[in-house]
Amino acid sequence: MTATAYERAERRKAWAFALPALLWTGFFFLVPFAYMAAISFWTRQGREIVATWTLDNYVAFFEKAHLFKGLVVSLEITAAVTVISILLAYPLAWIIAERVPKKWQRFALIMAILPFWTSYVVRSYSWLLVLSKGGVVNQALLWLGVIAEPLELSANRIGTIIGFVHFFVMLLTLTIYANLIQLSPNYRRAAADLGANAFQTFWFVVLPLTLPGIMVGAFLTFVLCIGDYITPQILGGNNELVLPQVIMLQLGRRADFPMAAALSLVLMVVVTLAYIACARWLKMERT
Amino acid sequence: MRHLTTALAALYAGLIYLFIFLPVVVLVLFSFQDGTLPVPPLNGLTLRWYEAIFSDGKLMAALGNSLIVAIVSSAVACVLGFLAAYAFARYTLPASGLLRGLIVAPMTVSTLIIGLGLLSVLNLTGLRLSLVTVGIGHVVINLPLCFAIIYASMGGHQVNIERAARDLGAKDWQVMLLITAPMLLPSILAAFFLSVTFSWDEFIVAFLLSRFDVTLPVEIWSMLRSGLDPRTNAIGSVVFLVSVAFLVVMELTVFRKKAS
Numbered sequence: 212m213t214a215t216a217y218e219r220a221e222r223r224k225a226w227a228f229a230l231p232a233l234l235w236t237g238f239f240f241l242v243p244f245a246y247m248a249a250i251s252f253w254t255r256q257g258r259e260i261v262a263t264w265t266l267d268n269y270v271a272f273f274e275k276a277h278l279f280k281g282l283v284v285s286l287e288i289t290a291a292v293t294v295i296s297i298l299l300a301y302p303l304a305w306i307i308a309e310r311v312p313k314k315w316q317r318f319a320l321i322m323a324i325l326p327f328w329t330s331y332v333v334r335s336y337s338w339l340l341v342l343s344k345g346g347v348v349n350q351a352l353l354w355l356g357v358i359a360e361p362l363e364l365s366a367n368r369i370g371t372i373i374g375f376v377h378f379f380v381m382l383l384t385l386t387i388y389a390n391l392i393q394l395s396p397n398y399r400r401a402a403a404d405l406g407a408n409a410f411q412t413f414w415f416v417v418l419p420l421t422l423p424g425i426m427v428g429a430f431l432t433f434v435l436c437i438g439d440y441i442t443p444q445i446l447g448g449n450n451e452l453v454l455p456q457v458i459m460l461q462l463g464r465r466a467d468f469p470m471a472a473a474l475s476l477v478l479m480v481v482v483t484l485a486y487i488a489c490a491r492w493l494k495m496e497r498t
Numbered sequence: 499m500r501h502l503t504t505a506l507a508a509l510y511a512g513l514i515y516l517f518i519f520l521p522v523v524v525l526v527l528f529s530f531q532d533g534t535l536p537v538p539p540l541n542g543l544t545l546r547w548y549e550a551i552f553s554d555g556k557l558m559a560a561l562g563n564s565l566i567v568a569i570v571s572s573a574v575a576c577v578l579g580f581l582a583a584y585a586f587a588r589y590t591l592p593a594s595g596l597l598r599g600l601i602v603a604p605m606t607v608s609t610l611i612i613g614l615g616l617l618s619v620l621n622l623t624g625l626r627l628s629l630v631t632v633g634i635g636h637v638v639i640n641l642p643l644c645f646a647i648i649y650a651s652m653g654g655h656q657v658n659i660e661r662a663a664r665d666l667g668a669k670d671w672q673v674m675l676l677i678t679a680p681m682l683l684p685s686i687l688a689a690f691f692l693s694v695t696f697s698w699d700e701f702i703v704a705f706l707l708s709r710f711d712v713t714l715p716v717e718i719w720s721m722l723r724s725g726l727d728p729r730t731n732a733i734g735s736v737v738f739l740v741s742v743a744f745l746v747v748m749e750l751t752v753f754r755k756k757a758s
């Protein structure tokens with residue numbers, strides 16, 4: 212079937228509008244991504260990348276302890292951060308949704324977001340002021356006589372986890388709150404009519420109904436946490452590196468692009484697996 | 499019993515808010531520290547660290563660079579996003595689902611991967627790293643967001659008004675510029691300001707794709723190498739103040755307009 216001249220002109224116009232964005236994404240995202248995927252299967256000699264196809268980088272990832280451990284540490288920290296953040300955020304979201312008067316709820320949420328309007332790098336740095344050996348927490352505890360020696364709160368896993376939890380408590384409070392205020396009070400009335408006590412109502416009715424909010428927040432936490440370089444680099448010290456730190460290390464000292472590319476793709480596969488695991492809840496949120 | 503749970507709720511919320519506010523309060527408080535270490539005890543109050551950062555040429559240059567990159571890259575992302583949204587909302591393109599997927603794809607990939615990919619391709623072409631390359635990276639990050647926000651607000655109700663304009667003899671560019679864009683202004687502005695804040699705060703891409711001219715987060719990053727430094731507190735507090743002012747302006751203008 213041949214299109215009329217008018218239809219062809221219209222189609223040409225449509226392409227002209229869509230093409231700049233498509234070309235930009237194609238040139239500066241798709242092509243680099245494909246090239247990076249390719250060099251993850253190449254090797255390097257000195258500082259040069261050599262295009263010989265090999266699985267060496269991926270084999271090295273599973274065989275060399277210092278590379279594989281990056282993923283293990285990342286997963287452990289991310290899991291801890293996700294669980295702690297959910298446990299801390301849920302009660303806060305519930306208090307804001309149930310106990311704070313309606314007209315103050317928006318204000319309560321804005322106040323929860325406010326401290327995150329510093330620069331990301333500065334935020335991690337300011338935790339250093341709080342957690343380091345001479346920092347606020349240690350000084351306060353020493354002064355109160357609770358401890359005799361400063362606690363090791365930064366330059367280790369504890370520092371990284373506290374820095375992450377800080378941000379994700381806020382994020383999860385938002386997603387869980389958004390879910391909680393959508394619940395009709397009728398659910399709770401029905402549960403009470405049927406003889407459920409407060410705990411049973413929460414555990415069997417409210418909690419399952421807010422699972423989408425929890426899972427959306429948990430997914431975002433997982434993705435943003437496992438891909439982050441700044442917080443662990445500033446607060447985590449150099450003893451236990453997470454995967455993004457290992458990737459940056461390949462670039463900096465060793466200029467090993469193929470290895471860095473391979474590790475990045477490993478990171479992407481992990482995130483994709485997390486997406487598949489959470490997809491059920493993420494879809495529910497959208498409808 | 500009721501009073502007890504209310505008191506417990508208030509206590510819990512108070513503790514979490516304390517946790518959320520603690521670092522920023524400490525940051526701002528010790529930016530006035532009269533001494534070289536921004537940790538307790540507070541020796542006295544001084545403004546000399548603010549003087550120090552405002553007379554620091556490198557830092558102020560980085561601040562200017564950040565503003566330029568944020569504004570230009572957000573403007574480019576908004577224009578590209580608007581044109582693409584117009585194309586997908588007003589015309590039928592083949593494989594439109596797939597193409598829309600391509601435009602939003604960078605949103606699903608971590609910025610580390612976007613930066614690494616761009617860096618390896620730039621190495622290949624021999625193009626020098628500069629603020630332009632940082633800007634290119636930031637457009638890649640922000641374009642999906644701008645496209646998604648503007649596309650979502652392009653409803654069918656504007657089509658009739660556009661048709662009326664065409665009937666009255668408006669050309670395509672006139673319809674787009676004088677009819678469609680003003681109608682969508684709230685969402686275009688929202689997309690623009692959101693992009694500006696993301697670009698302003700973005701570190702990884704800016705770090706990987708810049709060399710001599712750097713943006714503010716990268717400059718602050720290099721300041722961290724000297725450890726705890728009240729100058730870092732001061733610049734951090736300035737950024738915080740500017741961002742909060744920005745947030746208040748946005749709340750009062752863009753989002754208020756959108757709500758009404």
